[in-house]
Amino acid sequence: MAADAPIRIAHISDLHCGSRYHIPSLANRVIDELNELAPDMVVVTGDLTDAGFRQEFKQAHRLLSRLECERQMVLLGNHDARNVGDEHYAEYFGHRSQELTHGCLRVVGIDSSEPDLDSGRVGRNRYRWIEERFSEPDEFKVLAMHHHLVPVPRTGRERNIVFDAGDVLQTLSRSGCDLVLCGHKHVPNIWRLEDMLIVNAGTACTHRLRGRVRPCYNIIEVFDHSRVKVSLKEPFADPVLVEDFTAAEKRHCRWRSDDGSLGSAFQPRPEAEDLL
Ligand SMILES: [Fe+2]
Numbered sequence: 001m002a003a004d005a006p007i008r009i010a011h012i013s014d015l016h017c018g019s020r021y022h023i024p025s026l027a028n029r030v031i032d033e034l035n036e037l038a039p040d041m042v043v044v045t046g047d048l049t050d051a052g053f054r055q056e057f058k059q060a061h062r063l064l065s066r067l068e069c070e071r072q073m074v075l076l077g078n079h080d081a082r083n084v085g086d087e088h089y090a091e092y093f094g095h096r097s098q099e100l101t102h103g104c105l106r107v108v109g110i111d112s113s114e115p116d117l118d119s120g121r122v123g124r125n126r127y128r129w130i131e132e133r134f135s136e137p138d139e140f141k142v143l144a145m146h147h148h149l150v151p152v153p154r155t156g157r158e159r160n161i162v163f164d165a166g167d168v169l170q171t172l173s174r175s176g177c178d179l180v181l182c183g184h185k186h187v188p189n190i191w192r193l194e195d196m197l198i199v200n201a202g203t204a205c206t207h208r209l210r211g212r213v214r215p216c217y218n219i220i221e222v223f224d225h226s227r228v229k230v231s232l233k234e235p236f237a238d239p240v241l242v243e244d245f246t247a248a249e250k251r252h253c254r255w256r257s258d259d260g261s262l263g264s265a266f267q268p269r270p271e272a273e274d275l276l
């Protein structure tokens with residue numbers, strides 16, 4: 001992979017189709033922006049719907065079917081697992097565990113949800129499977145799931161982190177996982193743990209928000225095993241580089257606002273404000 005031609009992943013999350021907080025015009029804008037960006041893959045880390053109802057899945061499927069990107073991964077969230085929503089998910093989006101590869105990149109997506117619970121887990125029976133999927137030493141390894149793996153700042157009381165987070169972290173560390181993509185908290189964040197980046201996406205197109213965080217998604221560029229850039233993208237605004245991780249130099253440049261959060265530095269813009 002040439003240093004000047006990164007693999008680009010668009011990471012969106014928490015669409016909540018069917019919710020009164022879902023903003024259809026903003027959802028369409030996000031899809032238009034992604035089609036213009038033409039990333040190598042799009043990963044959607046769950047909460048496609050608000051209550052797992054068939055009509056909500058239909059709406060989410062109609063929205064996501066507008067994506068022109070060939071490589072798409074769409075995962076279940078806790079809201080999708082309500083009301084036996086996994087049956088509709090299977091009809092519209094297929095298997096609950098998914099895998100994408102492109103160049104040296106392997107993305108393994110898992111269902112971290114449990115029926116009618118907000119909390120999540122990966123589960124002991126999948127640790128070995130994850131290690132097997134990540135057994136190729138030269139690949140850049142990405143795990144995607146809905147629930148967050150480590151606490152996210154500025155999200156209030158901690159809850160719903162995967163029950164078995166410690167064992168999952170050990171599995172990922174042992175597997176040489178490079179990047180973890182999560183959603184759920186509707187607050188963007190990045191942690192570095194050893195040489196692994198853990199990236200949370202905000203909600204792409206709802207005003208189900210916390211504090212001053214605004215709807216947003218992530219654009220991730222993987223240059224090689226030693227360099228990853230993450231940009232935060234608010235619909236209608238230019239992307240803002242928030243992470244430029246260079247492992248070889250142990251350099252970790254992160255942009256944050258004065259209050260320490262990634263998302264709250266975005267000031268309301270008139271054209272975006274009109275949508276809310
Ligand atoms: Fe959500």
Ligand SMILES: [Fe+2]
Pocket residue numbers: 047077078079146183184185
């Ligand atoms: Fe969620």
